[in-house]
Amino acid sequence: MAKAIHTCKKCVLDSATPGISINEDTGLCQFCEHFTPLSSEKKEEYRARMDSLLKFPSKEGKYDVIFALSGGVDSSYTLYRLKMEYPHLNILAVQFDNGFISDTALENAQKFCALTKSTCMRLSLDQNALQDTFSKAAHSIDAYPGAAKYRASDICNTCISIIKQKIIELAIATKAPFIVFAFSPGQTDAPFVTLTKPLLVWMRKLFDGNLKAMGVAERDAYLIDAHFIQSGSPEPEVTIIHPFLIWDYDKPKFKRECITLGWIDPDLKDHNSSNCLLNAFAIKNHLDKYHIHSYAYDLAALVRQGNMKREDALKKLIVNVSDDSIEEVQRKLNL
Amino acid sequence: MNETREDILNFLKTQGFLNKKTTLQENDSLSETGVIDSITLLQLIDFLEGKYNIEIPVEMITPENFDTLAGISQSVMKLKNG
Numbered sequence: 404m405a406k407a408i409h410t411c412k413k414c415v416l417d418s419a420t421p422g423i424s425i426n427e428d429t430g431l432c433q434f435c436e437h438f439t440p441l442s443s444e445k446k447e448e449y450r451a452r453m454d455s456l457l458k459f460p461s462k463e464g465k466y467d468v469i470f471a472l473s474g475g476v477d478s479s480y481t482l483y484r485l486k487m488e489y490p491h492l493n494i495l496a497v498q499f500d501n502g503f504i505s506d507t508a509l510e511n512a513q514k515f516c517a518l519t520k521s522t523c524m525r526l527s528l529d530q531n532a533l534q535d536t537f538s539k540a541a542h543s544i545d546a547y548p549g550a551a552k553y554r555a556s557d558i559c560n561t562c563i564s565i566i567k568q569k570i571i572e573l574a575i576a577t578k579a580p581f582i583v584f585a586f587s588p589g590q591t592d593a594p595f596v597t598l599t600k601p602l603l604v605w606m607r608k609l610f611d612g613n614l615k616a617m618g619v620a621e622r623d624a625y626l627i628d629a630h631f632i633q634s635g636s637p638e639p640e641v642t643i644i645h646p647f648l649i650w651d652y653d654k655p656k657f658k659r660e661c662i663t664l665g666w667i668d669p670d671l672k673d674h675n676s677s678n679c680l681l682n683a684f685a686i687k688n689h690l691d692k693y694h695i696h697s698y699a700y701d702l703a704a705l706v707r708q709g710n711m712k713r714e715d716a717l718k719k720l721i722v723n724v725s726d727d728s729i730e731e732v733q734r735k736l737n738l
Numbered sequence: 739m740n741e742t743r744e745d746i747l748n749f750l751k752t753q754g755f756l757n758k759k760t761t762l763q764e765n766d767s768l769s770e771t772g773v774i775d776s777i778t779l780l781q782l783i784d785f786l787e788g789k790y791n792i793e794i795p796v797e798m799i800t801p802e803n804f805d806t807l808a809g810i811s812q813s814v815m816k817l818k819n820g
Contacts, residue, residue, distance in 0.1 A: 422754045433752045439788075550755040550778045564776070591777075592784045601800040606776040609769055 411435055414703035415716045420695055422549065434700075438707050441648075449594045449649045456581065456595075456642065457489045464578030465493065469570055470521065471584050472496040474508030475678035479515045479666050480657040481585035481646055486519035494521040497573065499566045501537075501681065502530045503732070507669035508678035514665050526569060528624055536561060536625070537681065538736040539617040541688045546616040553700035554590070556689035558681060561617070564610045565625045571598060571606075572627045574641045582643045587652060589704035594648035598641045603632045652710040684732035686722060696720050742790075742811045749785050764808040769801070779804065786810070792817040 409425040410417040411432035418425045423432055460467040468485070472478045482496060496519075498504070498512045516523035540546070540561040547560050555563060567584075574582050584591075598606075607627050614622045623629075662668065669678070689697040702719055705711035732738075743764075750756040755773050768774045774782060783794055783804070794817065798804075803813040 437752060545772065548755065548772045548775050548778060550753055550781070551775050553754050554777065560775075567776075591780075593780050596780060597796045599796045599799070602796065605769075605779070605799075605801055609774075609776045609779070612769065613775060 411703070413713075414706045415713060415720060416699060416703045420699065421693065422553070432703075434703065435707055440708065446649065452595065453644060453646065453649050456644065457485075457492065460492070461580050461640075463580070466495040466522070466577050466579040467492045468494045468581045468583050469574045469577070469579045470494050470496045471566055471570055471582070472498050472512050472515070472523075473585075473678045474498060474504065474510075474512035474515075476654060476658045476661055476666070477587060477647070478585040479511055479661050481583065482515050482519050482521065483661070483664060484650070485583060485646065486521070494519065495524055495573070495577065495579065496521040497524045497526050497570055499562075499569070500525050500527045500530075501562050501565075501679070502533055502735075503679055503681035505669045505678060505680055507667050511666050511669075511678075518664060526566075526573075528565075528569075532621060532624065534736055536614070536617070536619050538738060539619055541685075541736060541738060543617040544692060546613050552689070552693050552695055552697075554697075555701075556685040556697035557617075557692070558685035558688060559697060561613070562679075562681070564613070568607065568610060568625060568627045571603065571641065572631060575627075575631045580640060580642065582641060584643060584645055586645050586647060587654075587701060587705060588647050588708055588710060589701035591645050591648065594645050596643040598643065600632055603627060607632065652705070652708075654711070680728050681732055684729045684736075687729060690722065696722070742814050743807050745789060746782075746786075746807060746810055749782070749789075753781070753785075755782075762807060765806050767801075767805050768807075769805055774805075782810075786814060790814055790818055 408417050408419045409430075411425055412430035413435040414432060416423045416432040416434065425432055426436060429436060457467075470478075470482055470485070472482055482494070486492065486494065496512070496516050498509070513523055537558050540557045543557055547557060551560055554560065570582055573579070607629070611622055611626055614625060619625075658668075686697050689695060699720060702711065702716040706713050706716045747756070747762065750773065755778055756762065762771070762773070779799075783799060786792070787794055792814065794813070798813060803809050
């Protein structure tokens with residue numbers, strides 16, 4: 404007889420997902436059982452720290468902030484709000500061209516750079532090599548550790564890690580003291596990450612290991628340039644800030660505000676991305692390999708924290724496998 | 739020390755870092771055995787700070803201190819005892 408599937412009564416995780424167990428007595432998954440909400444005092448403390456960092460950035464280089472801009476709702480809103488709250492900041496907004504960015508996302512990114520008077524940069528790598536790397540990520544099994552499989556698909560983990568490595572490299576090269584990522588409070592736990600040399604070396608080594616496990620032979624282009632973190636170079640002083648762990652997170656509100664400011668909804672038929680055409684395929688590939696929906700953990704965390712309604716999260720977990728874009732991606736990746 | 743080790747193991751298991759059946763020796767590398775990557779490393783640091791009410795100085799976050807159960811336990815004890 405098939406085993407009954409139980410869904411956590413608080414979030415959206417269910418017992419059909421490997422590694423998720425629902426306590427029969429409480430009806431809660433292990434994440435909800437151990438969840439402690441962030442106190443208002445802690446949030447205030449984070450807020451004060453962000454203010455103290457961003458109000459008086461050290462002026463060694465041209466830019467104060469290197470900003471990861473996808474052109475989606477979260478990053479467009481964050482760029483706008485960052486500039487509204489800290490108008491003196493000189494921001495370099497970097498949009499990574501993974502070869503699957505929608506035209507609308509490109510337009511949105513340019514629009515929000517103009518609106519916030521930020522310098523816009525499109526970061527491109529060898530597109531054939533990148534497609535081969537995404538193809539290898541799609542074929543890979545267990546290239547990333549267990550917990551990473553809940554966080555994102557193998558394809559998205561690869562893409563996000565490349566962005567992180569290259570943006571850190573850019574921050575060090577331009578002597579920018581801060582990097583800002585618009586990760587949702589479901590995607591990260593740490594509002595601030597200070598990058599020291601040993602941590603950078605370790606982060607580089609860890610991602611190099613993931614790429615190697617996927618069978619990627621030419622890895623240097625995806626990693627922080629080793630020269631920047633060599634033992635002889637000066638200690639880099641870069642802090643990553645995740646503002647959504649400090650500000651309230653209300654995506655429908657952000658979307659409305661962005662649209663008022665000229666942001667265009669690309670209508671990708673993908674409930675979980677408003678910028679990347681690769682995303683729907685990445686979700687399906689991850690489900691096929693591991694039986695894990697790569698957005699479930701993120702959405703479950705948002706529900707648990709009170710940042711999203713449970714029914715809205717459940718809708719986002721419906722996979723549209725008939726989406727034409729999935730076939731288009733498979734063709735492009737030679738799968 | 740054993741209690742700290744058990745806390746860490748429980749955390750790794752409940753958060754999906756580690757398969758419930760997997761055994762981990764004191765000096766096994768968490769990165770080389772595929773338990774952590776750069777992001778889960780930060781989650782682990784965050785857990786340790788909250789659990790033991792300590793602040794882990796960033797310069798301490800090195801493979802020597804945080805890539806094995808033994809290293810983590812020793813680092814936590816050192817910070818707890820001031």
